[in-house]
Amino acid sequence: MADAPMPHPDADKLTGMQHEKQYDFQLSESYFYKSEKGLNKEVIEKISAFKEEPQWMLDFRLRALEIAERKGPPKWGPDLSGLNFDDIYFYVRPQEQQGTTNSWEDIPEEVRETYRRLGIPEAEQKVLAGVGAQYESEMVYHSLKEEWEKQGVIFLDTDTGLKEHPEIFKEHFATVVPPEDNYYAAVNSAVWSGGSFVYIPAGVEVDVPLQAYFLLNAQNIGQFERTLIIAEPGAKMHYIEGCTAPTYNSDSFHSGVIEIIAKERSDVRYSTIQNWSHNVYNLVTQRAIVHEQASMGWLDGNLGSKVTMKYPSCYLVGNGAYGEIMSIAFAGDGQHQDAGGKVVHAAPNTSSSIVSKSISKGEGCSSYRGLVQIHEGATNAKSNVECDALLLDETSKTNTYPYIEINEKTAHIGHEATVSKLNEEQIFYLQSRGIEEDEAMALIVRGFLEPVAKELPLEYAVELNRLIELEMEGSVG
């Protein structure tokens, strides 16, 4: 038996942020309201009524339901046959009052306990500009430090965003990801609840991250958060999303839609470290519209979940726009990480970079699925895609499906992928220096992920390494 991995030297900065491997914080279920199982018109009308939404939003939801019914689930990609909509609660409301609080004291003790175990309140004090916390279908907590509020930054849950800023909301909502886009976006559009609404005024640079934390506690629940981020010209921000759920025997479903509008010269980063328990179907649509000279970066870490289908995308619509997607995936036994990225070059002088690093262990399967599209007239576009896969065991699997469509002569496009296993010589060398075999393997895996991990704020890079160590535990038979 191998020893437990050594704690990371920076671990003390993360008091309370370490994850227990088995997510053993499962709490009792008591809810103010839980919808009937299944997706139908009544559930949607009920959600809308609870939220006291304007008529246009209810109409939008019902139209999205029609689109979803017409479209049907995609016929490609991983096996989703275990996902049965008739067995899913599409809306679960943890507390009676609508809207969020900015004081942890106002949150029911049980829910607060969960976030405390995840270390959210501590992290908020230390490293974040603002925090949002979603529990089941509703955001329960949202706060923003005063200095940012004064500068006109808006950081609210999406439902409150709709109530308090209807003009900004209606102007941008569903313009990036319309319900027609894909089946799961249509389902989300029909039953969305919670998520963050972020507005950064022109020229404001929020230099510490905003974070939202998503938690699923009930069994057979579906979570459909909807995040809308608007960065006005010259604005700068970094948004971090974390996800987790306790382990149950039956499957849950998470299908978020994240829409980002990065206006001229803005700089937006969105980082997700997804660590759902291994029975969550995680089918997410993330997309950014990137305007002139703006820069958009997605960092997508997929460690948890049963099946993930997530392809963050950048639509480069302004001259000189830049899009970057960095993706890491770790697929353990029974997991299928179908991740990747999509960049559409629709304006001249745009550039993009996709870096994907995946690790498959045991019977795990990780896929890279990507699209780079250069429209006619998008002159001098440049794009580079790099996919590296590491296979730890004989039964591990990896797939690469890069689509490259080029309609412009002056484009410079490159794609490269490699597949390899852990290098025995490197392990041997580290062992000869007195490092245990499992620690040596973890070290090599961390080195493999380094190009992506270094893009994260220090605290999150440490957290990521810690999660990888947990996943690697017991790798040496």
Place this chain on the structure above:
Amino acid sequence: MATLTDNPAVSAAAVEALTERLQEPAWLAEERRAALRTFDATAWPTERDEDWRYTQLKRFSIDGLEPTDGPADATVGDRIAMRMRDSDAEGILVNKNGRTIETVRKLEEQGVVFEDLNTAVREHEALVREHLYSVVDAKSGKYHALNAALWQNGTFVYVPAGIEVELPLGTFTTADRGGLSAGRTLIIADENAKVTFLDEYTSEPFDGHLFHGSVTEIVLKQGAKARYLSLQNWGRNVAHMGKMHARLARDARLESLTVSLGGDAARVEVESHMQGPGSESEMLGLYFADQGQHYNQYTLQHHEADHAFSDVLFKGALRDASHAVYSGVIVVDEGAQKTDAYQTNRNLLLDEDSEAVSIPQLEIGANDVRCSHGSTTGPVPEDQRFYLMSRGMQPEVAEHLLVTGFLYEVMSRVTLPKAAEYVERVVQAKLGVPGVKEKL
């Protein structure tokens, strides 16, 4: 979206008439009938099907086309005659509109069989019956079911164990009338045998539109080696639907080259299944699309056994609003350890209106493997053009040189100098290099 529709000429009656005319044995007639049933039961591909989403399907429509029933003129014609002279082949078959019109056989040695497929069905029935449809059957897709039911003629090659045929055997397929034609090739190389096969398509201008379906099955037994060259240079009124599929036993080796230069539209599928340890496949591709041509190229490197090697290199140039798709996949089965597999696609875009799509894919189920793929698309490098012009070259001449150089990486790996020369001449004629056209 284009939707393909059934053609009443593809019918049970057509199958019966064909098998009757060819006086085929009962087993083959039954195979054809079964293939037609599969054809009828298989839906036409649509652009919603992943494998067909970049294919301009309407250009592969068989709507209104009648199965061809022999050529208008049964002579080989100047172009084929020239190819026959130039291609140092040891055995040559000429097929025109679904009939074999000429057979030249310089070899009669050591039991090598080189025969048109209709004759082979009669004279080498056991061999044909054992292998025909064993590599590509009607279930491989709508168009291949059509071929399995209605192939009119083709080529049969059998090289006995230990025999090495040095010079190529070749089939030249041509046409002088429009319609629907289908050819089939079956190549069997027994243990440690060696064979080279040239599969050429060309036509002089004629009225009407031709759809030609071609299926090639290659069986390589232990230690056998095959070189397979497909040179598609049809006239611009032809749609070509081709599939080459090889099955490799232990230590067998395949070297294939697929060239697409002619036709209005062409889709070729090149598949190699490495079923024996130590087998090797080199699959090269070269294409140059101009004047709105549409090329689709699919490759499959299927590593079923361990210690096998495969390498795909497809390079192409595009201009004049043409369209090219390369899609390939390396599949490594669980247990196929020590696999070495590579895949590269490079496109050169020579004008604004052309479009290149590249989808190099990997599906890896074993961990002790070396697999990589790469894809690049771009224009002729400006600095290289500038350098050549600074040495006094005209811009067109510099471009000709750079395109030829780009494609040379593929040509330099072809071990048949005469075939390589011919391809180079066709490319240069398409580029408009002065004085080349006359030599074709």
